Amino acid sequence: MKAIALTAVLLTASLAPEIVRTTAEQVASWQMSHFHEVPQAPETDWTRAAFYIGLARWAATPGQMKYFDAIRELGERTGWQVGNSDWAPPIYLADDHAIGQVYIAAYDHFGDRRMIEPTVQRLEYILQHPPQVSLEFDNAECLQRWCWSDAIFMGPATWFGIARIQKDQRFRDYADREFWATKDFLFDSQEHLFYRDSRFIGKTGAHGEKILWGRGNGWVLAGLANILRELRPGDPLREKYVNLFVEIADRVASLQRPDGFWSTSLLAPPEVGTPESSCTGFLTYGLAAGVRMGLLDAKRFSPVIEQGWRALASATVNGRLGRVQQIGDRPDAVQITDTQLYGSGALLLAASELVH
Numbered sequence: 001m002k003a004i005a006l007t008a009v010l011l012t013a014s015l016a017p018e019i020v021r022t023t024a025e026q027v028a029s030w031q032m033s034h035f036h037e038v039p040q041a042p043e044t045d046w047t048r049a050a051f052y053i054g055l056a057r058w059a060a061t062p063g064q065m066k067y068f069d070a071i072r073e074l075g076e077r078t079g080w081q082v083g084n085s086d087w088a089p090p091i092y093l094a095d096d097h098a099i100g101q102v103y104i105a106a107y108d109h110f111g112d113r114r115m116i117e118p119t120v121q122r123l124e125y126i127l128q129h130p131p132q133v134s135l136e137f138d139n140a141e142c143l144q145r146w147c148w149s150d151a152i153f154m155g156p157a158t159w160f161g162i163a164r165i166q167k168d169q170r171f172r173d174y175a176d177r178e179f180w181a182t183k184d185f186l187f188d189s190q191e192h193l194f195y196r197d198s199r200f201i202g203k204t205g206a207h208g209e210k211i212l213w214g215r216g217n218g219w220v221l222a223g224l225a226n227i228l229r230e231l232r233p234g235d236p237l238r239e240k241y242v243n244l245f246v247e248i249a250d251r252v253a254s255l256q257r258p259d260g261f262w263s264t265s266l267l268a269p270p271e272v273g274t275p276e277s278s279c280t281g282f283l284t285y286g287l288a289a290g291v292r293m294g295l296l297d298a299k300r301f302s303p304v305i306e307q308g309w310r311a312l313a314s315a316t317v318n319g320r321l322g323r324v325q326q327i328g329d330r331p332d333a334v335q336i337t338d339t340q341l342y343g344s345g346a347l348l349l350a351a352s353e354l355v356h
Contacts, residue, residue, distance in 0.1 A: 015306055017355040021061075023313050024351035028058060030319025031344040032070065038341055039327075043074060044083040046154055047327070047341045049098035053226075054345030056105035057352035068109050075106055081118045091122065092131055092144035094155030101226070104161040116165060123162055127170055135185045137197035146182040148197040148329070149216040153223035153282075160230035176237055179227075183244065188212065192251035193266060194220045196329055205331070209267035213331055217266060218282030221248050222349060225289035242295055249290050252283050253304045260311030261323070265331035274334050277315045277323040281346025284308030288353035309354060312347050321347055 031051060041047055052071060059067035080103055083096030100119040107115040131144035146155055159175035162168075186195045188210065195201050196216040203211050224245040231238040255266050261280045263273030288305045290296035315323045315336075324343030325334045 015309060015354070020309065020351050020354045021063075023316055024058060024348055024355070025064075026319035027316060027321055027344050027347050027351075028055060028064075028067065028319075031341065034320070035341075037339065042083065043078050044081060044096065044099045045085075046083070046095035046098045046150075049083075049095075049102060050153070050342035051345035051348075052102040053098065053105075054348030054352070056102055058348040059109075060105075061352050061355050068106065071102060071106050072110065075103060075115055079118070080115050082122050088140050088143045091129075092126060094143075094146055094151035097122070097158045098154040100158035101161060104158065104165070107165065116162065119158065120162055120166065123159060123171060123174075127174060130174070135181065135198065137199050146178050147185070149186060149194045149213070150196075150219045152179070152182065152194075153219035153226070156223060157226035157230060160227055164230055172237065180240075191267070192247050193217050194248075200330065205265055205268060207269055207272065209265065209269075211330065212266045213329075214262045214264045214266050214276055214279030215282065215325060216329075217248070217252060218262075218279035218286070218346070221245070221252060221286030222282040222346070224248070225286045225293075228289075228293060228295075245286075245290060246295060249287055249296055249301070253287065253301060256304055256307060260307035260309075260314075262308075263331075264325055264334060268331070274325075274331070275311070275323060276325050276334050277312060277321055278325060278340065278343040278346050280308055280311050281321075281343060281350050284312065285346060285349035285353060288350060292353055292356065305354075309350060312350065316347070 052074065055067050056071055058064055059071065082100050084090060085093050085096055103115045103119055133141045133144050135142055135145055135147040137147050146152065156175045156179050159171050163171035186197065188195060191210060191212060193212045194217055196213045200211045205211050224241060227241055228238065228245060231241060252262065256262055257270045257273065257275060259275060261275035262283055264276045265273060284305055287296060287301050291298050291301050315321055321339055321343045322336050323334055324338050324340045325332055326338060326340060
């Protein structure tokens with residue numbers, strides 16, 4: 001009923017599914033033909049993974065199955081391998097595991113175990129050799145664990161997805177333990193938001209506000225939505241994730257700007273904050289997913305979702321999404337023309353919830 005209510009509200013606001021579908025289709029098509037407009041990276045890189053995660057969700061909507069073929073072509077090019085970054089501790093980096101979520105979606109669609117075997121092998125190695133490092137973000141060693149908020153989007157859903165497919169509790173146990181260690185370390189219980197990493201705890205911005213990054217919390221809310229898709233109703237682990245999801249959703253809804261965007265620095269005064277598309281996409285997706293899963297009240301959250309989508313649409317010109325903060329780790333300047341793969345992925349995630 002809540003999903004129906006969400007659709008009804010959007011229809012009355014002239015955000016009919018066909019309008020959302022047109023924008024999303026333009027973004028998907030533009031991005032797939034303009035990979036050259038963003039800095040080159042391996043096809044298993046997290047920036048591409050974030051786009052393809054959105055594309056996989058979009059492919060599951062009516063009439064978009066063609067994109068599963070594009071995902072299969074990607075996997076054949078990469079040999080279904082996860083990432084292997086050379087700038088951080090190898091094997092363990094959550095950024096390298098994000099593409100595993102795309103492979104899991106391909107496996108769920110095609111049923112070919114080749115698509116997930118390298119991911120299973122990577123995670124199995126980690127289970128046999130678990131990292132023993134601090135979550136303090138003082139050197140690259142902490143990247144062996146989920147010591148930054150982005151990792152909540154990149155890693156856990158891959159682990160929970162493999163646990164589901166393998167029917168192996170060990171993958172669940174690892175992901176659950178590491179997730180809550182990160183939450184306990186980076187979550188501000190007063191603001192109900194995550195710090196990007198430990199370097200920002202206790203620091204303040206230009207206007208005295210805590211530095212709570214828009215995209216960092218977008219990664220978290222979207223990551224939680226993806227975790228909850230793997231932890232089905234009745235799963236004994238699910239309730240505590242639901243509770244955290246609702247707590248963060250309540251807070252971010254209250255921080256939306258009058259123009260429908262969220263700012264790069266969530267607590268910056270709206271009149272000086274910088275509107276940004278990738279955090280707006282991830283947060284809109286998370287809220288819409290929460291309504292669709294029956295976790296958030298449609299009457300309360302639908303206006304927020306609608307404004308978020310309208311903001312994204314306003315930043316999209318012929319399929320090119322602008323106002324996307326570039327790769328970084330904190331609030332920063334954004335130009336109207338700035339675009340990036342993960343921004344397009346975030347928009348596709350949001351669209352997939354609005355048209356399902």
